[in-house]
Amino acid sequence: MAFDIKNIPFSRYGSFLSVSYLKKRKGLEEGLYLRNIRGGDNNDGAVFKIDVLAENEVVPFESVLEPTSLELVSEHGSVKLVMGDVDNVCLSSENVGIRFTLVRHAYDNAFSRSDKSWQINVFSKKINFMTTVLEGDLTVDAPWNVNGCEKVIIDFLPSAKTNKMNGILEEFTITYKNKEFKQDFEVCHKKVKESFQSWQEKVLSTPKEYEKGTKQAAYITWSSMVREEGKLIRPAMYMSKNWMTNIWSWDHCFNAMALLKHQPELAWDQLMIFFENQDSTGMLPDFINDEFAYWNCTKPPIHGWTVLWMLDRSESISNNHLEEIYTPLSKWTNWYFKYRDYNKNGFPEYHHGNDSGWDNSTVFSEGIPIESPDLCAFLVLQMEALEKIAVRLEKDNEAEVWKQKQESLLEAFLDYFWKEDYFTAYVADQQVKTGDSLLLFMPIVLGKRLPKDILNNLVEGLKDESRFLTDNGLATESVSSTYYESDGYWRGPIWAPSTMLIIDGLYRAGEVGFASELSKRFCNMANKNGMAENFDAITGEGLRDRAFTWTSSVFLILANAYV
Structure with a gap:
C-alpha cells in the first residue's frame, strides 16, 4: 500500500x-x-529541505510512502521516518544519514543544548524544534551573525561502529519539556x-473492487486530522495536508x-466546528x-441537508446534540434573508462564485450578486431540518413556523426560478x-419535494450524454458548452460535493438506478485515479490537490451505501 509522495503528503x-x-x-529548490x-x-x-547523505555527500534517493512510514531509499542505504506522536518525527x-536544511528567514537560529541535541528557533514559522540523536552523531552547521544564523544545516549521521543512526526531531511552540527517550524506533513505529x-477499522466498508481506493481514502482522512489548537477547539479534518490546509464551511x-x-462523536465535532466560529x-x-x-x-x-442525512442514518444524535445546533443553525438560516436579500424580494443572493462553492461557474460570468436556485433549495432543506429538530425538542410553535416558512419559500422559489423546462x-x-452549468441542476437535492414534471426534466437533462453525463460522472459545465475546460475548476471537472448532493437527491426522488449508476x-x-480535488470529466484524470478529504469521504459514502 505505497503512495506517491509527489501527490500525497506524509503525516x-x-x-x-x-x-x-x-x-x-x-528561494526554494x-x-x-x-x-x-x-x-x-x-x-x-x-x-x-530533506536530503539523504552518504559519506557526507548528498545522494539521490527514491521515496516509498506507506500509511505509517516514509522511507528514503538510495543505492547506499535508506532512512526511515515515522511520526510516533503528533509532535515528532522519529528517524532510523x-x-x-539524513540532512535537514532550514528554509531560513530573519532571526531564525539554532544553538547546542548538548552534544546530542540542538534547538532550532524558526521565527518565520512560529515554531521551535529540538533535534536529538540517540545513536550515531549529530553535526550542525549554524554560524551566528548578529541576530540570527546565516544558515542552519542539521545532519543525523550513522555511528562509525554500527553504521546505524536513530534520532528524533520534535516540534514545540512555547517551552520545550525535557524528555528522556527510552523507546526505540520500532516502538515509535508500533504506536x-x-x-x-x-x-482503518472504523472506515466505511466498501465492495472488494474498491479496496485500492478505500485504503487511500482511509490514509488521507486519518492523516489529514489535526489536533485541537488555537481556533480549532475540536479535533478537525483538514481538506488536505498538501496545499489546501484549511477547513471550508461546506467541506x-x-x-x-x-x-x-463508526465515529459519531468525531463526526459531530466536524459538523459543529464552524458553528463555534x-x-x-x-x-x-x-x-x-x-x-x-x-x-x-x-x-x-448545506448544513440542514447534512443534518437531515445524519438523522436518517444514525440514532447517535441525541437531543443534547440537537439543542447544541438548533440556535446556530437558525441564525445561519435567518442570516440569508436579513443580510443577503438586498432587493427584499425573498430570494437571497450569492455575492461571489466563492459563496456558492462553485467559484468560477459560468452562472457568475455576467456579474454579481446572483440569485441562484440552488441557494433557495438548500434553505428549504435547512428549514425542514429546523422543523424536525424543533419537533424533537418539543418546540411545537417554532416547528410550525419553520414548516410554514419552508412551504412558502418552496412555492415562491419554483414560481420564480423555473422557466417551463429549466x-x-x-x-x-x-x-x-x-x-x-450543472449548478442550475442542484435543486434536485429537494428530491420528491419537487413537482414530478420538474423532476423529470432535471433527470432527463442529467442523463443527456451531450451535456453533463460522461463515463466518469457529471461534468460541472456541459461538455458541449463553449465555456467547457478540461481543467477549468468549476467549468467542467467532476467534483465530489456536486456528485454527492445530486446522487442523494436522485436517490430520495426514487431515481435509485440512476443514482447507483x-x-x-x-x-x-476515484478508485483508479486517486482522491483528487477534482477530475477531468472525460478522462477521469485527477486534478489539482491530489489528496483531498471530501473526495475520500464521498467515495467512501457512495461505495458503502449508493453503488
Missing part, C-alpha cells in the same frame, strides 16, 4: 507536521520538505501503526457524514484554520444566459 492523525514534495520556486501547516494555505509552510537509518489500524459536512457510522449575525466564515477565520465570503448552507439564475433582475462511475474513477 499522521493530529499532527501539524507534513512531509511533501515541493516544486521549485523563488525542488525536493522533499518537512512543513509546518499552521496558519492556512497562504504559505507552503516549508521548514526543512543504516549506512546513510503509529496502532493509531492507523484503529482508524466539513461531507467529512462528518463519512465519520457518522459563527459570527453574531449568523454568518459562517469561508474557512478556518488554527490561527484565523476568513470572512470575505462564505459557503452554501431552472435559471438572475443578475440585476435579468436571467443569466452564459454557459450551461452515477455512484459507480464516480467510485470507479
Whole structure:
C-alpha cells in the first residue's frame, strides 16, 4: 500500500507536521520538505529541505510512502521516518544519514543544548524544534551573525561502529519539556501503526473492487486530522495536508457524514466546528484554520441537508446534540434573508462564485450578486431540518413556523426560478444566459419535494450524454458548452460535493438506478485515479490537490451505501 509522495503528503492523525514534495520556486529548490501547516494555505509552510547523505555527500534517493512510514531509499542505504506522536518525527537509518536544511528567514537560529541535541528557533514559522540523536552523531552547521544564523544545516549521521543512526526531531511552540527517550524506533513505529489500524477499522466498508481506493481514502482522512489548537477547539479534518490546509464551511459536512457510522462523536465535532466560529449575525466564515477565520465570503448552507442525512442514518444524535445546533443553525438560516436579500424580494443572493462553492461557474460570468436556485433549495432543506429538530425538542410553535416558512419559500422559489423546462439564475433582475452549468441542476437535492414534471426534466437533462453525463460522472459545465475546460475548476471537472448532493437527491426522488449508476462511475474513477480535488470529466484524470478529504469521504459514502 505505497503512495506517491509527489501527490500525497506524509503525516499522521493530529499532527501539524507534513512531509511533501515541493516544486521549485523563488528561494526554494525542488525536493522533499518537512512543513509546518499552521496558519492556512497562504504559505507552503516549508521548514526543512530533506536530503539523504552518504559519506557526507548528498545522494539521490527514491521515496516509498506507506500509511505509517516514509522511507528514503538510495543505492547506499535508506532512512526511515515515522511520526510516533503528533509532535515528532522519529528517524532510523543504516549506512546513510539524513540532512535537514532550514528554509531560513530573519532571526531564525539554532544553538547546542548538548552534544546530542540542538534547538532550532524558526521565527518565520512560529515554531521551535529540538533535534536529538540517540545513536550515531549529530553535526550542525549554524554560524551566528548578529541576530540570527546565516544558515542552519542539521545532519543525523550513522555511528562509525554500527553504521546505524536513530534520532528524533520534535516540534514545540512555547517551552520545550525535557524528555528522556527510552523507546526505540520500532516502538515509535508500533504506536503509529496502532493509531492507523484503529482508524482503518472504523472506515466505511466498501465492495472488494474498491479496496485500492478505500485504503487511500482511509490514509488521507486519518492523516489529514489535526489536533485541537488555537481556533480549532475540536479535533478537525483538514481538506488536505498538501496545499489546501484549511477547513471550508461546506467541506466539513461531507467529512462528518463519512465519520457518522463508526465515529459519531468525531463526526459531530466536524459538523459543529464552524458553528463555534459563527459570527453574531449568523454568518459562517469561508474557512478556518488554527490561527484565523476568513470572512470575505462564505459557503452554501448545506448544513440542514447534512443534518437531515445524519438523522436518517444514525440514532447517535441525541437531543443534547440537537439543542447544541438548533440556535446556530437558525441564525445561519435567518442570516440569508436579513443580510443577503438586498432587493427584499425573498430570494437571497450569492455575492461571489466563492459563496456558492462553485467559484468560477459560468452562472457568475455576467456579474454579481446572483440569485441562484440552488441557494433557495438548500434553505428549504435547512428549514425542514429546523422543523424536525424543533419537533424533537418539543418546540411545537417554532416547528410550525419553520414548516410554514419552508412551504412558502418552496412555492415562491419554483414560481420564480423555473422557466417551463429549466431552472435559471438572475443578475440585476435579468436571467443569466452564459454557459450551461450543472449548478442550475442542484435543486434536485429537494428530491420528491419537487413537482414530478420538474423532476423529470432535471433527470432527463442529467442523463443527456451531450451535456453533463460522461463515463466518469457529471461534468460541472456541459461538455458541449463553449465555456467547457478540461481543467477549468468549476467549468467542467467532476467534483465530489456536486456528485454527492445530486446522487442523494436522485436517490430520495426514487431515481435509485440512476443514482447507483452515477455512484459507480464516480467510485470507479476515484478508485483508479486517486482522491483528487477534482477530475477531468472525460478522462477521469485527477486534478489539482491530489489528496483531498471530501473526495475520500464521498467515495467512501457512495461505495458503502449508493453503488
